[in-house]
Amino acid sequence: MATAKNNINLKLKVWRQKNNQTGGDFKTYDANNVSPDASFLEMLDAVNETLVKKDEEPISFDHDCREGICGSCGFMINGNAHGPQKGTTVCQLHMRHFKDGETLVLEPWRATAFPILKDLVVDRSSFDRVIKAGGYISVNTGNAIDANATPIAKPYADEAFMSATCIGCGACVASCKNASAALFTSAKITHLSMLPQGQVERHQRAQDMVAQMDLEGFGACTSTGTCSASCPKEISLINIANMNKELLRATLFKKEEVGGGDMT
Amino acid sequence: MSENKSKKLDGKVPSGPVESKWEDHKFNMKLVNPANKRKHTVIVIGTGLAGASAAASMGELGYKVKAFCVHESPRRAHSVAAQGGINAAKNYQNDGDSVHRLFYDTVKGGDFRAREANVHRLAEVSVNIIDQAVAQGVPLAREYGGLLSNRSFGGAQVSRTFYARGQTGQQLLLGAYSAMMRQVDLGTVELYTRREMLDLVMVDGKARGVTIRNLLTGEIESYEADVVVLATGGYSNVFYLSTNAMACAVTAAWKAHKKGAYFANPCYTQIHPTCIPVHGENQSKLTLMSESLRNDGRVWVSNMKGDKRHPAEIPDAERDYFLERIYPSFGNLAPRDVASRQAKYRVDEGHGANGGEEAVFLDFRDSIKRLGEDKIAERYGNLFQMYDKITGENPYKMPMKIYPAPHYTMGGLWVDYNLESTIPGLFVAGEANFSDHGANRLGASALMQGLADGYFVLPYTVGNYIANTNLKKVNSTDSEFKDSENTVKTEINKFMKIKGEKTVESLHKELGRIMWDNCGMARNKKGLTDSIAKIQKLREEFHNNITIPGEANGLNPELEKANRVADFIELGELMCRDALVREESCGGHYREEHQIDGEAKRDDENFCHVAAWEWNGSADKAQTRNTEDLTFENVKLATRSYK
Numbered sequence: 001m002a003t004a005k006n007n008i009n010l011k012l013k014v015w016r017q018k019n020n021q022t023g024g025d026f027k028t029y030d031a032n033n034v035s036p037d038a039s040f041l042e043m044l045d046a047v048n049e050t051l052v053k054k055d056e057e058p059i060s061f062d063h064d065c066r067e068g069i070c071g072s073c074g075f076m077i078n079g080n081a082h083g084p085q086k087g088t089t090v091c092q093l094h095m096r097h098f099k100d101g102e103t104l105v106l107e108p109w110r111a112t113a114f115p116i117l118k119d120l121v122v123d124r125s126s127f128d129r130v131i132k133a134g135g136y137i138s139v140n141t142g143n144a145i146d147a148n149a150t151p152i153a154k155p156y157a158d159e160a161f162m163s164a165t166c167i168g169c170g171a172c173v174a175s176c177k178n179a180s181a182a183l184f185t186s187a188k189i190t191h192l193s194m195l196p197q198g199q200v201e202r203h204q205r206a207q208d209m210v211a212q213m214d215l216e217g218f219g220a221c222t223s224t225g226t227c228s229a230s231c232p233k234e235i236s237l238i239n240i241a242n243m244n245k246e247l248l249r250a251t252l253f254k255k256e257e258v259g260g261g262d263m264t
Numbered sequence: 265m266s267e268n269k270s271k272k273l274d275g276k277v278p279s280g281p282v283e284s285k286w287e288d289h290k291f292n293m294k295l296v297n298p299a300n301k302r303k304h305t306v307i308v309i310g311t312g313l314a315g316a317s318a319a320a321s322m323g324e325l326g327y328k329v330k331a332f333c334v335h336e337s338p339r340r341a342h343s344v345a346a347q348g349g350i351n352a353a354k355n356y357q358n359d360g361d362s363v364h365r366l367f368y369d370t371v372k373g374g375d376f377r378a379r380e381a382n383v384h385r386l387a388e389v390s391v392n393i394i395d396q397a398v399a400q401g402v403p404l405a406r407e408y409g410g411l412l413s414n415r416s417f418g419g420a421q422v423s424r425t426f427y428a429r430g431q432t433g434q435q436l437l438l439g440a441y442s443a444m445m446r447q448v449d450l451g452t453v454e455l456y457t458r459r460e461m462l463d464l465v466m467v468d469g470k471a472r473g474v475t476i477r478n479l480l481t482g483e484i485e486s487y488e489a490d491v492v493v494l495a496t497g498g499y500s501n502v503f504y505l506s507t508n509a510m511a512c513a514v515t516a517a518w519k520a521h522k523k524g525a526y527f528a529n530p531c532y533t534q535i536h537p538t539c540i541p542v543h544g545e546n547q548s549k550l551t552l553m554s555e556s557l558r559n560d561g562r563v564w565v566s567n568m569k570g571d572k573r574h575p576a577e578i579p580d581a582e583r584d585y586f587l588e589r590i591y592p593s594f595g596n597l598a599p600r601d602v603a604s605r606q607a608k609y610r611v612d613e614g615h616g617a618n619g620g621e622e623a624v625f626l627d628f629r630d631s632i633k634r635l636g637e638d639k640i641a642e643r644y645g646n647l648f649q650m651y652d653k654i655t656g657e658n659p660y661k662m663p664m665k666i667y668p669a670p671h672y673t674m675g676g677l678w679v680d681y682n683l684e685s686t687i688p689g690l691f692v693a694g695e696a697n698f699s700d701h702g703a704n705r706l707g708a709s710a711l712m713q714g715l716a717d718g719y720f721v722l723p724y725t726v727g728n729y730i731a732n733t734n735l736k737k738v739n740s741t742d743s744e745f746k747d748s749e750n751t752v753k754t755e756i757n758k759f760m761k762i763k764g765e766k767t768v769e770s771l772h773k774e775l776g777r778i779m780w781d782n783c784g785m786a787r788n789k790k791g792l793t794d795s796i797a798k799i800q801k802l803r804e805e806f807h808n809n810i811t812i813p814g815e816a817n818g819l820n821p822e823l824e825k826a827n828r829v830a831d832f833i834e835l836g837e838l839m840c841r842d843a844l845v846r847e848e849s850c851g852g853h854y855r856e857e858h859q860i861d862g863e864a865k866r867d868d869e870n871f872c873h874v875a876a877w878e879w880n881g882s883a884d885k886a887q888t889r890n891t892e893d894l895t896f897e898n899v900k901l902a903t904r905s906y907k
Contacts, residue, residue, distance in 0.1 A: 018818075019818060019819070035543070035544050035546060037543040037544055037655075037656075038543070038544065038546050038547075039548075039654075041548065042546050042547065042548050043546075045546065045548055045769075046546050049767055049769060049770075051813070052767045052768075052769075052811065052812075052813055052822060053767060053811075055763070055811060055813045056813055057813050057814040058813070058821065058822060060819055060821060062336060063510060064335065064340055064342070064509040064510050064511050065340075065342060065344060065345045065509040065510075066509070066510065066548060066549050066551075067345050067551050067552075067650065068650065068653075069344050069345050069431060069433075069434055070335075070339075070340045070341075070342070070344045070345065070509065071337075071339065071340060071344075072335065072336070072340050085653075087649075088653060092650065092653045092654065093653075094653065094654065094656070096656055117480060117819060118818070118819045121819065123336070124336060124337065125336065125337065125457065127337065128337050128338075128339075128445065128455075128457075131441075131442060131445050132445040132446075132448050132449045133449070134449075135442055135445065136400070136401075136442035136443060136445060136446045137399065137400050137401045137442075138446060139396075139399045139400055139443075140321075140324040141317075141320065141321040141324060141396060141443075141719045141720070141723065142392075142396075142720075143399065144392070144395035144396045144398065144399035145395065145399070146395055147354070147394045147395045147397075147398040147399075147404075147412055148354075148356060148411050148412055150398070151406075151409060151410025151411055152406055152410050153410050154406050154407070154408050154410065157403055157405075157406040157410070158406075160401070160403045161403035161405075161428060161429070161435075164403050164428075164435060164438065165431065165434075167434070168337065168339055191401065191403070192401050195401050195403070197398070197399055197400070197401050198401055
């Protein structure tokens, strides 16, 4: 499969920033002789290898599984989260989608709730804190009943699954003009609210997760839909509508109940 | 330290019939009073399925848990990438499954090189795992009636694999992660992200803490505890190219090995048959195409050597569906070691795709004809999409090209029945230990084992250790911790100061090539002997000629790599030694000298044992090979046949 004949040359303008105390700026690099079969990150690996050989610091970026499932990678390519291909993480974006001679601008996710740590690496621990606030069903190990004792109609199970496919990469936040985390938060709320197991804490969960989301400094949702359009897992905007519905339900119907996480 | 003499290890398997060992053992183990649990600290390294489930479960019990991961979030752990499914002996399909059958299949699938009692326990708790996951809201696949769906996996003739499309690992991990985050919210689990374990701290011969590098700040920190659990995954990245994520490393396990934890069966590695073939020199990793695809995909090559025709132009009569031909009773669902080997033979003989590439076809034409494209998309949609993205070819229209790649390691730190290593107080769970899969793991059993260890085994056995052990108070300011910190700092400074000519990446690639060529799918005496010499030279070059830019204090991915590759090099040598001494073929360990018509030939008389290697103080000293005898009282030792 590998042939040198179609290889391309690119210019990269990359955001370089030492740490979160300092400012940053763009530096330009050449990416030469890039195979169209290489992934975007493999292209960056090659650029980094030449930097390391010159004893220069390589470009830092988060990455791990390189199969589009761990959610580690992600940055802006020419203003698009994860680059130009729809439904694709940057690790799964291949160089055959770029033309010889192109200039690509690489920038980190930019959002108050995602402080930049170094170059293209940002701190997304705010997402973990949103989950910690209630993105779970409170069931201790050993408490479970037989898995088939509770049938779940396939449409609900499938919808829960679709929402649960969120990989928590942060592209939704980065591409939203308000830096809203509504898509991320609503996907988890929807996933659990679709399932019979998630009913007990349904109201509390919606309230707690939304409150934490606001506390982290994410912006409000104004329904522009760029989040869903840039989502590598193509999580639907309907999740956000559902979150608003869940929140309303909770406000109207919630009894004075205490959610799982707040028992002690 | 002088070289130690070879010892016989005791797996501490409880007495009694295999069916009741675990039940009896649970009753016989000592308990820790609820009020006392919060006085004990458990460190868990790694937050994949095994680590997150262990941290969550022990947090629920009331222990003070400190959980560490190298990632920025525990949800990124490599368990996330598991695609196909998780086995459980539910027998929901009424097709003859049972705990005993899962036990039997796993022992046989491992080519009789696993410990029977551990495997039986695994099969027993498998059913609880599915219950637990569903209760957590894990959206496993369902039928129209609302009940759970199953598919088949290699090495089994029943349908016992539960799944969530092609992302079962992610969904189960999110279940375990959310259970752990709930404990973080409750304050029983403290989470430390972007932290890498670089040493195990021992006090009075027991594991009492860890030394950690904060990957963001570069600070060296140490933490004390009563018990340390390693759930740090496998070491397939020793091959450089593997299906493992980039950060997967042996480092935590290897540091523990150097402190006295024996390393068992390092040569047992799994080469997965269905991965996307290598595309070129700059490739950084390989991508798996789930084994579940072999439910509906048929594996074939052209009958003609060097056939350059487009696969669609090769008529059926000129195709060799070699797995169906050689293994009629298991067909395309032959186990991984067997399927990989056969693909390699076909390619070696010149039947590779497109005129002899390192690839064979995995074809869905017939299933699409039978079930329709919609049904296939529903089952494997995301896998097909991933394949399309990576290769630029549409697998609905044209067969996939696949080739074997390193994927999983059955070897790992030696543990007894309680999952305790040879270091008191150091427990090892999931892929990081060696215990359940013998010389070959069956598909959909890794998720099962990780969760079994974390949810249902460690919470009991760790408690028993604490209740039975006199644990004096230690503090991370004690001299043992300071010494460990200094050792780690010295090592890091040494690496930073080398300023040589070679990048860490290039030496890792070199190591990978040596390992893949000589300690991969087929091994022989000469190749292994030569490799040991080559790896020793590579080690010397590494320690004298690498270059790491930047500083040690702060985020430095090159330094992180150097720490990991240094350990992979030492491990690579041990793998070759282990493979060299094991003069037999079993499961994934295939010595060309020991075969019958291309099938593995075991030597039960001389090798029906676990090899557990003991560090002798320096990488220049040969390690001692200790053994644990394996006895098979419930599954009769037999030649493994899938024909």
